[in-house]
Amino acid sequence: MDQKCSKCKNMFDDSLVEDPTQKKYSSCNSCWKEWTTYAVMVINEMRLDMSLPEHRKALKKHERIFFGLEQGEQIQKNPEEQ
Numbered sequence: 916m917d918q919k920c921s922k923c924k925n926m927f928d929d930s931l932v933e934d935p936t937q938k939k940y941s942s943c944n945s946c947w948k949e950w951t952t953y954a955v956m957v958i959n960e961m962r963l964d965m966s967l968p969e970h971r972k973a974l975k976k977h978e979r980i981f982f983g984l985e986q987g988e989q990i991q992k993n994p995e996e997q
């Protein structure tokens with residue numbers, strides 16, 4: 916079935932989607948890939964420990980911000996920290 920991606924607003928076939936979380940946000944495969952790359956950056960920048968519930972919650976918030984479900988600032992990678 917055709918779905919509209921909540922991130923890029925393009926239509927995509929949701930039968931090609933494998934991740935249930937991806938379906939929840941109605942994200943196309945390329946935006947989901949973008950999110951997973953961004954998530955790694957968020958984890959690194961915020962030094963999140965995925966074994967801690969509070970840190971998982973923080974990442975979830977960024978997930979919602981990324982897909983436009985919540986207001987908030989996206990993390991920018993600090994170029995000076997290379």
Ligand SMILES: [Zn+2]
Nearest residue numbers: 920923943946
């Ligand atoms: Zn998309």
